[in-house]
Amino acid sequence: MTRLRYCLSVLLLGLGTLFPGGRAAGQGDTTALAAPDTSATVFPDLAVLDSIVQNWYVSHYLKINEDCLSGAEIPDFPDSVYRKRMESLPTVIKMPYNAEVRSAIDLYTVKMRRGTSYILGLFPLYEGIFVESLMKYGLPVELKYLPVIESALKPKAYSRAGAAGMWQFIYSTGSKYGLAVNSLIDDRYDVRMASDAAARHFKDLYDIFHDWDLAISAYNCGAGNVNKAIMRSGSTDFWKMYPYLPAETRGYLPAFIAINYVMTYYREHNICPASASISPATDTLHIRRNLHFGQLSELCGIPMEELQAYNPQYINDIIPGAYRECVLTLPTHEILATIMGGDSVYTHNIEKYFPQSRARVIDDEMTNRRTYVTHKIKSGETLSGIAARYHTTVKNIKSWNNMTSDKIRAGKTLKIYNR
Numbered sequence: 001m002t003r004l005r006y007c008l009s010v011l012l013l014g015l016g017t018l019f020p021g022g023r024a025a026g027q028g029d030t031t032a033l034a035a036p037d038t039s040a041t042v043f044p045d046l047a048v049l050d051s052i053v054q055n056w057y058v059s060h061y062l063k064i065n066e067d068c069l070s071g072a073e074i075p076d077f078p079d080s081v082y083r084k085r086m087e088s089l090p091t092v093i094k095m096p097y098n099a100e101v102r103s104a105i106d107l108y109t110v111k112m113r114r115g116t117s118y119i120l121g122l123f124p125l126y127e128g129i130f131v132e133s134l135m136k137y138g139l140p141v142e143l144k145y146l147p148v149i150e151s152a153l154k155p156k157a158y159s160r161a162g163a164a165g166m167w168q169f170i171y172s173t174g175s176k177y178g179l180a181v182n183s184l185i186d187d188r189y190d191v192r193m194a195s196d197a198a199a200r201h202f203k204d205l206y207d208i209f210h211d212w213d214l215a216i217s218a219y220n221c222g223a224g225n226v227n228k229a230i231m232r233s234g235s236t237d238f239w240k241m242y243p244y245l246p247a248e249t250r251g252y253l254p255a256f257i258a259i260n261y262v263m264t265y266y267r268e269h270n271i272c273p274a275s276a277s278i279s280p281a282t283d284t285l286h287i288r289r290n291l292h293f294g295q296l297s298e299l300c301g302i303p304m305e306e307l308q309a310y311n312p313q314y315i316n317d318i319i320p321g322a323y324r325e326c327v328l329t330l331p332t333h334e335i336l337a338t339i340m341g342g343d344s345v346y347t348h349n350i351e352k353y354f355p356q357s358r359a360r361v362i363d364d365e366m367t368n369r370r371t372y373v374t375h376k377i378k379s380g381e382t383l384s385g386i387a388a389r390y391h392t393t394v395k396n397i398k399s400w401n402n403m404t405s406d407k408i409r410a411g412k413t414l415k416i417y418n419r
Contacts, residue, residue, distance in 0.1 A: 058118055058121075058122060058274070061276050062118060062121045062122065062274040062275065062276055063274060063275050063276075064114065064117055064118070064272075064274050065117075065272045065274075065275065072270035072271075072272075073270060074109070074110055074113075074269070074270065075268070075269060075270065077268075079097065079102070082097045082101075082102065082105070082261075083097045085261065085264075085265055085268075086101075086257075086261060089142075089260060089261070089264060091140065091142045091260065092140040092142070092212070093140050093142055093143075093212040093213075093216075094212070094213065095257050095260060095261070096239075096257070098239075098254075100250075100251070100254040101254045101257045101258055101261075103254070104251070104254045104255045104257070104258030104259075105258045105261055105262060107255075107258070108258055108259065108262045109262060109266075109269040109271065113271055115152065116262060116266065116271055117271055117272055117273060117274050118274045119148055119152065119153060120263070120266060120271065120272075120273035120274065121273045121274030121275065121276060122153050122274070123148070123153065123263070126147070126153060126166070126191060127144060129191055129192055129195050130143075130144035130147065130195055131144055132195075133192075133195040133196045133198070133199040134199050134202075136196070136199065137199045137200060137202075137203045138203075139199055139202055139203060139206075140212065142260055143199075143202060143216075145256065145259045145260055145263055146167070146198075146216075146219075146256060147166040147167055148259050148263075149252065149255050149256060149259060150166065150167055150168040151165065151166045151167070151168055153166060154166070155189055155191060155309075155312040156189060156312050164186060164188040164189060165186075165188035165189045165190075165191075165194045166191055166194060166195075167188075167194045167195065167197070167198040169188045169194060169197065169198075173201065174187065174188045174194075174197065177197035177200055177201055178193075178197065179193060179194065179197055183315060183316070184314065184315050184316060184318050184320040184323065185313055185314060185315060185320055185323070185326070186313055186315055187313055188313075189312040189313040190312075190313040190327075193313075201219065202215060202219065205218045205219060205223065208223055209223075209226070209236075211236060211238075213238035213253055214226050214230075214236065214238060216252065216253055216256055217238065217245060217249050217252060217253055220248065220249045220252040221245065221246050221248070221249040221252075225245065225246060225249070226245070228244070229241040229244035229245045232244045238253060281331065281332045282310065282329050282330065282331055282332060283329075283330065283331075283332045283335045284327045284328060284329050284330075285327070285328045285330070285335060285338060285339070286325055286326070286327060286328075287319050287321040287325070287326045287327070287328050288321045288322075288325050288326075289321045289322060289346050290318065290319065290320055290321050290322045290323075290346075290354060291318070291319040291321060291328075291345065291346060292317055292318055292319075292353035292354070293307040293308065293311075293314070293317035293318075293319075294317065294349070294352075294353055295345055295346070295348045295349060295350075295353055296338065296345060298348060298349065299344065299345055299348045300334065300338050300345070302330065302334055302338075304317070306330075306331075307330075310329045310330060310331075311328060311329055314326075373390075373415075373416050374413050374414070374415060374416075375390070375413065375414045375415075375416050376411070376412075376413050377408050377409065377410050377411065377412050377413070377414065378410060379410040380410075381408065381410070382406075382408070383397060383398070383406050383408055384406075386408075386414065386416075390416045392416065392417075394406065396417075397414060397416065400414075400415050400416070400417055401414050401415055
């Protein structure tokens with residue numbers, strides 16, 4: 001079976017460009033690895049873990065227990081303890097213990113303890129989204145920890161290679177999985193959409209390799225590089241092909257194994273999760289008209305930085321509802337204020353936020369895309385009476401129905417748009 005999978009992997013070498021890694025596969029697939037690479041293993045950029053305090057949610061809602069963090073002893077366990085704990089992890093993906101995994105564990109439990117504490121406090125905010133997407137496609141739930149390695153759970157993470165969001169999609173891979181990127185929206189920053197895309201990407205990678213070690217490696221460096229390593233090592237065993245992989249990928253799987261360990265056994269290492277002073281429940285509104293964060297902020301009293309933090313996918317602070325139906329995420333207690341603002345939210349300072357001809361174009365697009373009801377005129381009804389019934393104006397009804405007169409006739413129908 002191993003030989004068969006090896007042969008299939010070699011045959012699939014050309015598929016590397018069809019299934020690039022989520023992060024920097026396009027760049028990685030051109031790496032020449034003719035001989036084993038003896039350079040030092042590069043673990044994922046854990047420096048980003050130290051900068052996690054820049055996360056808006058962390059700075060506003062999470063607090064480190066300094067007494068716990070600074071006063072706690074940093075324990076040192078023998079290898080036998082680590083092995084036993086690894087064997088007890090409830091995972092489908094293999095979780096071996098070796099020197100590389102131990103090095104990664106030490107990074108999280110010794111050198112980066114403060115960052116790990118924040119991660120433990122922040123992770124519950126996103127865990128449900130990750131798990132829902134993975135279970136939807138029948139994938140191992142332990143993959144939920146990969147965004148910790150990829151981005152330290154920073155929604156606006158952006159790498160030198162152009163990978164964006166928590167799951168670090170490059171443009172080409174994101175586009176393949178339906179993540180739009182334009183001047184107003186970047187779906188790679190949308191946690192729900194990116195999580196769904198990442199799950200589908202992992203499913204495709206597993207369908208190629210039928211091995212989770214290889215699929216995870218391919219997510220990092222691309223299927224092409226994994227196939228090259230298979231061909232040059234003559235094996236589909238990750239640890240046998242290890243020297244033939246790019247340096248960063250050699251550290252990627254050990255880091256994944258390590259974070260699964262740390263998120264389960266952090267108490268044994270005397271690491272305290274950052275505590276949440278408030279953990280706001282969120283809700284969503286579906287937006288079908290263009291809306292600027294400034295309009296929401298001014299009319300509903302919602303801070304701009306809060307709007308940006310909960311909705312990082314919208315570029316230039318514009319929700320392009322006229323382009324497509326968009327989702328606005330807010331703490332539940334602020335949703336009501338937005339709803340109560342009604343149509344006034346969209347028209348508030350529209351000249352300031354959507355000036356000149358742009359405002360007219362947007363209004364045309366909004367009218368074309370809004371839903372409407374059809375009203376059949378009854379005998380004795382007047383245009384003003386119908387307008388009052390639907391909480392609109394005679395002027396609007398005439399505009400929507402291309403009318404030049406206020407006269408109406410029983411039996412005819414009128415379009416009444418939802419504002």
